[in-house]
Amino acid sequence: MRDCSVSKRFYKRARRVFPDGTTRVTVEARPQPTYVARGDGAYLIDVDGRRFLDLNNNFTTLIHGHGFVPVVKAVTAALAGGTCFANPTDSEIALAELLTGRIPAAERIRFVNSGTEAVMFAIKAARAFTGRPGVARIEGAYHGAYDWAEAGQGNAPATWGPAHRPSARPAYRGTPKSVGDDVVICRFNDVAGAESAISAAADRLGCILIDPMPSRAGLLHPDPGFLEMLMRVARKFDILIVADEVLNLRQGFEGACARHGLAPDLIALGKIIGGGFPIGAIAGRKEIMTVFSSLHGRPALPQGGTFSANPISMIAGRVAMEAMTRAKFEELDGFGEQLRQGMRAAITRRNAAFCISGEASLFRIHPRPTIPVDFRQAYLSAEGAATMQRLTAFFHERAILLPNAAAACLSTAMTQGDIEKIVDTFDEFLDVL
Ligand code: PMP
Numbered sequence: 001m002r003d004c005s006v007s008k009r010f011y012k013r014a015r016r017v018f019p020d021g022t023t024r025v026t027v028e029a030r031p032q033p034t035y036v037a038r039g040d041g042a043y044l045i046d047v048d049g050r051r052f053l054d055l056n057n058n059f060t061t062l063i064h065g066h067g068f069v070p071v072v073k074a075v076t077a078a079l080a081g082g083t084c085f086a087n088p089t090d091s092e093i094a095l096a097e098l099l100t101g102r103i104p105a106a107e108r109i110r111f112v113n114s115g116t117e118a119v120m121f122a123i124k125a126a127r128a129f130t131g132r133p134g135v136a137r138i139e140g141a142y143h144g145a146y147d148w149a150e151a152g153q154g155n156a157p158a159t160w161g162p163a164h165r166p167s168a169r170p171a172y173r174g175t176p177k178s179v180g181d182d183v184v185i186c187r188f189n190d191v192a193g194a195e196s197a198i199s200a201a202a203d204r205l206g207c208i209l210i211d212p213m214p215s216r217a218g219l220l221h222p223d224p225g226f227l228e229m230l231m232r233v234a235r236k237f238d239i240l241i242v243a244d245e246v247l248n249l250r251q252g253f254e255g256a257c258a259r260h261g262l263a264p265d266l267i268a269l270g271k272i273i274g275g276g277f278p279i280g281a282i283a284g285r286k287e288i289m290t291v292f293s294s295l296h297g298r299p300a301l302p303q304g305g306t307f308s309a310n311p312i313s314m315i316a317g318r319v320a321m322e323a324m325t326r327a328k329f330e331e332l333d334g335f336g337e338q339l340r341q342g343m344r345a346a347i348t349r350r351n352a353a354f355c356i357s358g359e360a361s362l363f364r365i366h367p368r369p370t371i372p373v374d375f376r377q378a379y380l381s382a383e384g385a386a387t388m389q390r391l392t393a394f395f396h397e398r399a400i401l402l403p404n405a406a407a408a409c410l411s412t413a414m415t416q417g418d419i420e421k422i423v424d425t426f427d428e429f430l431d432v433l
Contacts, residue, residue: 006047007035026059028392028404039066041413044401053400053418055408060215060247060362061271063332064320065413071275074319075312084310091314098321099273099283103255105243105264106283110292111309115246115270116144118280119209121303122268123148125282126207126240128291128301134205136184136198136239139166140375141214143244143268147175149209152185161185163376164193188217188374189226195233202237211244212260213251215407218378219357219364220371227262234265240288246270246280247407251360252333253326259359272324275316278307328412329360335410335419336361342423350430361410365391365402365426380405394429 011032015021020029027033035047042065044054057065064071078091092111100106112118123146127133135148139160143149152168161167166185170177184201186194198208208230212222234241243264248256250272257264266284273279282303283289291300307313340363343356353369367387372378380388388405395402400422402408410419 004032004034004046004048004050007032010035010047026406030389034396034401041065041067042411042415042418051399052396053414053421055395055410055422056401056403057409057411058276059271059403060250060407060409061274062276063250063272063324063361063409063411064275065411066276068276068320068323068413070319070323071316074315075275075277078311078315083312084307088309089311089314091311091318092309095273095314095318095321098318099269099281102253103245103249103267103269103283104258105267105285107286108289109281109283110289110303111314112280112282112303112305113278113307113313114144114280115244115268116146116149116280117305118246118268118270118282119143119149119242119244120146121282121301122242122244122266122284123207123209124301124303125266125284125288125291126242129288130206130238130240132204132206132239134182134184134201135207135209136186136194136201136205137209138188138211138214138217138375139185140217140379141188141209141211141244142216143209143211144246147179148183151175151179151183157379160376163187165197187376188214188220189223190374191223191226191229194226195229198230198233198239199237202233202239205237205239207240207242207266208234209242209244210262210264211246211248212256212262213248213359213362214375215247215362215364217375218366218372219359219362219407220374220378221357221359222260222262224261227260231263240265242266242268244268248362249273250362250409253324253329273317273321274313275318275320277313277316279313279317323412332361332410332412335414335416336363339363339410339419339422342419343426346423346427346430350427352430352433354430358407362407363409364407367391391429394432395425398425398428400425 037047096109150171153171168180168183168185170179241264243257252259269281367384392404
């Protein structure tokens with residue numbers, strides 16, 4: 001075990017000021033978090049001087065890795081001129097032009113500060129447009145912390161309810177019970193079940209909230225028939241489709257919906273579009289996005305935000321996204337494919353009880369022999385969780401940060417050698433298992 005005395009010291013201080021010593025539930029902290037001193041491309045260096053290959057990239061945000069030079073230069077040049085204003089700037093128009101130029105569903109756009117906010121405003125926009133409050137969503141998918149986006153999130157199997165009728169009860173104690181009245185939970189790729197649940201609640205549904213490859217629910221492929229059904233039912237009942245591409249926009253130049261054949265009405269964005277700075281965005285069809293417009297009086301849905309569209313996030317986002325050309329996406333996809341195939345070959349060779357899901361620059365390792373069909377199967381049993389902890393600890397010992405039970409991702413800063421190192425480390429793990 002390598003020395004981590006500085007991280008230990010930091011964690012001791014942190015426990016005196018934060019409820020559990022961390023500021024985010026998602027920070028892995030056993031026995032203590034790895035405190036970062038700085039990032040360097042595909043790597044990060046911790047406060048004890050260890051250098052790790054980073055497969056987390058701040059929860060898939062940093063598509064270019066750490067300290068991407070064009071972003072550093074552009075942001076450095078902008079900083080002295082002010083970081084936020086109550087006035088608009090050219091930088092927000094430039095990022096908006098880039099995104100609406102690429103993403104088919106994005107005819108108009110509004111910027112916010114996080115994916116949570118983006119999903120929240122997309123749901124509110126759907127409500128304002130349709131006049132209906134309800135949200136149909138996929139069991140186990142993560143969409144941030146808005147009550148209606150997280151009800152029925154399924155943190156403990158005891159709360160899931162029967163498979164044919166998953167529970168929509170609010171995720172956390174003390175949340176108004178009424179939140180659950182306006183949420184319908186559908187199981188991923190369950191065409192008949194989801195169609196019947198949505199149809200039964202259609203008169204109170206404003207939107208179907210769908211991430212085409214929900215990472216927390218397993219990072220599983222959507223069946224084309226499932227997405228087609230959602231679009232058909234949405235059209236039939238005038239329900240809007242809200243796509244959550246906060247994470248999955250990194251699946252391609254036009255995003256994940258375009259890749260998987262989903263045509264949403266509204267789309268929530270975040271993560272990579274901020275170039276490493278806080279951001280979120282709501283985009284969608286022009287007609288629907290008029291709910292935010294004050295051109296003809298008070299908007300149906302006023303939307304602001306003190307730091308929304310701050311020039312630093314806008315500039316960093318534009319520079320990072322400009323560097324993600326179609327060719328760059330293809331190159332990164334190639335690395336992703338090579339990585340998944342390499343891991344699958346290792347699994348087959350060693351006849352190991354693992355499988356790999358994912359697409360483009362994303363992958364997830366499952367401690368089971370076959371790809372799960374949905375969240376319930378992807379959910380880790382105590383035994384599965386222990387196996388994944390051993391796996392992440394093994395990677396950590398070999399200087400690779402692998403997210404535990406979540407989507408791992410590549411960055412453009414990675415090299416062929418990095419991909420081989422990841423596959424070899426996985427192979428070695430299977431060997432010693
Ligand atoms: N939606 C999805 C699909 C996400 O992955 C996340 C964050 N992991 C969010 C929404 C929330 O984004 P944020 O953390 O920026 O609030």
